[in-house]
Amino acid sequence: MEYxxxxxxxxYKILFLLVPVxxxxxxxxxxxxxxxxxxxxxxxxxxxGPFGLLQTIADALKYIFKEIIIPSSSNxxxxxxxxxxxxxxxxxxxxxxxxxATQVLADINVGILYLFAVSSLGVYGIIMGGWASNxxxxxxxxxxxxxxxxxxxxxxxxxxxxxxxxxxSLNLNxxxxxxxxxxxxxxxxxxxxxxFISALAETNRPPFDLPEAEAELVAGYQTEYSGMMYxxxxxxEYANILLMCAMGAILFLxxxxxPLEIYPFTLVPGPVWLVLKILLLFLLFxxxxxIVPRYRYDQLMxxxxxxxxxxxxxxxxxxxxxxxxxxLLPVN
Amino acid sequence: MIAHSIFFYTFxxxxxxxxxxxxxxxxxxxxxxxxxxxxxxxxxxxxxIGAEFLGMIMLIVYVGAVAVLxxxxxxxxxxxxxxxxxxxxxxxxxxxxxxxxxxxxxFVELIIVIGGWKYKPDLFDINNSLELAKVxxxxxxxxxxxxxxxxxxxxxxxxxxxxxxxxxxxxFRKRVGVKTQSYIKQISRERSDxxxxxxxxxxxxxxxxx
Numbered sequence: 245m246e247y248x249x250x251x252x253x254x255x256y257k258i259l260f261l262l263v264p265v266x267x268x269x270x271x272x273x274x275x276x277x278x279x280x281x282x283x284x285x286x287x288x289x290x291x292x293g294p295f296g297l298l299q300t301i302a303d304a305l306k307y308i309f310k311e312i313i314i315p316s317s318s319n320x321x322x323x324x325x326x327x328x329x330x331x332x333x334x335x336x337x338x339x340x341x342x343x344x345a346t347q348v349l350a351d352i353n354v355g356i357l358y359l360f361a362v363s364s365l366g367v368y369g370i371i372m373g374g375w376a377s378n379x380x381x382x383x384x385x386x387x388x389x390x391x392x393x394x395x396x397x398x399x400x401x402x403x404x405x406x407x408x409x410x411x412x413s414l415n416l417n418x419x420x421x422x423x424x425x426x427x428x429x430x431x432x433x434x435x436x437x438x439x440f441i442s443a444l445a446e447t448n449r450p451p452f453d454l455p456e457a458e459a460e461l462v463a464g465y466q467t468e469y470s471g472m473m474y475x476x477x478x479x480x481e482y483a484n485i486l487l488m489c490a491m492g493a494i495l496f497l498x499x500x501x502x503p504l505e506i507y508p509f510t511l512v513p514g515p516v517w518l519v520l521k522i523l524l525l526f527l528l529f530x531x532x533x534x535i536v537p538r539y540r541y542d543q544l545m546x547x548x549x550x551x552x553x554x555x556x557x558x559x560x561x562x563x564x565x566x567x568x569x570x571x572l573l574p575v576n
Numbered sequence: 577m578i579a580h581s582i583f584f585y586t587f588x589x590x591x592x593x594x595x596x597x598x599x600x601x602x603x604x605x606x607x608x609x610x611x612x613x614x615x616x617x618x619x620x621x622x623x624x625i626g627a628e629f630l631g632m633i634m635l636i637v638y639v640g641a642v643a644v645l646x647x648x649x650x651x652x653x654x655x656x657x658x659x660x661x662x663x664x665x666x667x668x669x670x671x672x673x674x675x676x677x678x679x680x681x682x683f684v685e686l687i688i689v690i691g692g693w694k695y696k697p698d699l700f701d702i703n704n705s706l707e708l709a710k711v712x713x714x715x716x717x718x719x720x721x722x723x724x725x726x727x728x729x730x731x732x733x734x735x736x737x738x739x740x741x742x743x744x745x746x747x748f749r750k751r752v753g754v755k756t757q758s759y760i761k762q763i764s765r766e767r768s769d770x771x772x773x774x775x776x777x778x779x780x781x782x783x784x785x786x
Binding site for chain 1: 578579605609612628629632633635636639640641644645647648651652712713714
């Protein structure tokens with residue numbers, strides 16, 4: 245009985261986390277399309293519901309009622325597994341995101357490593373989908389995206405080392421608390437910029453959406469997908485984008501901390517601040533999509549390996565030596 | 577404890593079955609996917625014994641990077657057909673004794689390692705590990721790795737670096753006649769480099785391609 249009560253308690257907590265995440269993914273798709281439209285002087289989705297807020301839900305319903313087509317020459321098991329893997333990985337990472345000092349599902353010691361590991365597993369959904377489709381365009385898209393994600397992960401890893409040098413702990417709550425006096429975006433601003441651009445590449449967002457470049461590859465790895473399976477890829481992608489925004493907010497923008505520790509700001513609870521910061525980063529993601537043209541693939545790889553990786557490595561040396569000589573290293 | 581053992585047996589059974597499937601499955605890409613499943617369940621086992629740092633590093637390095645490259649190679653070379661041909665041919669029987677010898681050596685080595693742990697308890701310093709249990713996993717690993725074993729750690733890093741440079745040197749070919757883009761050349765190009773005004777006399781024309 246004791247096990248059962250623990251189980252139900254955990255399931256209740258997980259549902260309380262996942263349902264808001266899924267709803268906010270739907271809202272964020274709407275926001276993305278609206279921002280995109282406003283930049284291009286269009287209206288965007290504004291018919292279904294107030295301001296068109298229910299557009300995504302209408303789209304999702306449409307996808308559910310559509311037929312799922314599985315190509316006869318595909319590898320069926322892996323074909324079906326691919327969108328499930330993408331969606332699951334995009335959702336399980338939320339387990340370690342701290343919404344306030346106490347509101348976190350799993351407050352583990354290696355939280356940031358867990359986030360990094362899950363985001364590096366995200367490439368499998370894409371590779372599996374591309375390979376199992378047994379078709380040229382999905383395969384090309386999958387190979388492109390695998391190369392892209394692996395190369396940008398390296399620089400994200402090095403940027404995380406920068407932050408960890410200043411914190412001295414892998415726990416996400418410790419990382420947030422370490423920014424009580426100064427958000428890391430100020431001393432590590434170049435790293436924040438590189439993190440943001442790498443996050444764009446990691447989530448296959450424009451201007452780095454080569455894996456699904458419509459002009460060249462139809463829709464990349466998701467060409468053969470239809471109905472609910474396509475919708476799972478699509479929602480998983482947006483959940484991943486939100487996750488990268490949350491990671492950026494926690495690493496650089498002080499997570500659930502309020503910007504100033506004075507009276508009117510301290511009234512607002514921590515989760516609200518975190519959500520606001522995630523939304524701010526997402527707004528940047530959406531703006532970049534609207535205003536920047538797509539990169540060429542060789543330039544994308546060059547940017548990752550020849551510019552971002554050396555820059556972030558140099559910054560690790562700089563941060564480490566600064567902390568060492570001014571005796572600021574967080575040693576316990 | 578019951579829940580703990582249920583989880584342990586689930587993960588270890590998955591690990592063993594997927595390890596068998598890596599060698600048994602006919603499709604090479606499936607083998608790699610089973611290898612990934614094996615890595616994941618082993619990292620779950622690591623986390624279960626409290627080595628959460630090792631488990632996460634296992635996920636990041638092996639699943640996130642190494643296995644992706646495996647998949648890449650297997651998918652690009654399309655070895656699925658070759659493997660089947662190889663198994664059906666006569667040549668495969670020649671390799672079986674070599675494989676047997678290697679696997680016996682690895683097996684004996686594993687037995688020696690485990691036996692050493694079992695019968696020589698001071699190899700694994702219990703007092704020391706209890707002291708370390710107060711700090712987190714990552715801290716204790718770092719404290720050992722960067723103090724007692726710093727030279728071994730650095731040397732292994734250097735070996736990896738040499739291997740990486742060696743691989744690049746071996747595969748690097750300088751090809752002639754390949755058009756490459758130079759940003760500096762593109763940006764520093766001015767009107768005077770590209771355009772010249774000529775006085776063309778009538779009925780004579782001008783040679784432009786020299």
